[in-house]
Amino acid sequence: MDRSPPAELVRHVAGSTGLPVRTAARVVADVMAYFSETTEEYVRRRHRELKQRGHRNERIWTVLAAELEQRPVAAPQLTRRQLRRIVYG
Structure with a gap:
């Protein structure tokens, strides 16, 4: 390609x-x-970046959900649980 x-x-x-x-x-x-980036790659990268800036997971899940809604190619709406599963498996 x-x-x-x-x-x-x-x-x-x-x-x-x-x-x-x-x-x-x-x-x-x-x-x-x-x-x-795939949705999973984006979530992992942003989670890592936000953690490094000292944010706690409760805040990170909210930020990630809002950011994903703004992506040019909309990602599916993910729950906090789905976001955690992407990061932690």
Whole structure:
């Protein structure tokens, strides 16, 4: 599967921002990579990040649920129990 950013999107970003095409391609590729995480990968990563910042799980489950609702490709609505299971198995 070709993972390079779509040329049409790169041209659009370059044209709308004034970025050089090569820079626009890097930006688009970076955004695509960021949003290619699975729900499970995202939950694990964000849980780890929030834990490192000193947040407790009760707060983390609330934050994660709210963040998942805002993702461009909506993740299924997950309960706190489902979120815990993703992190801890």
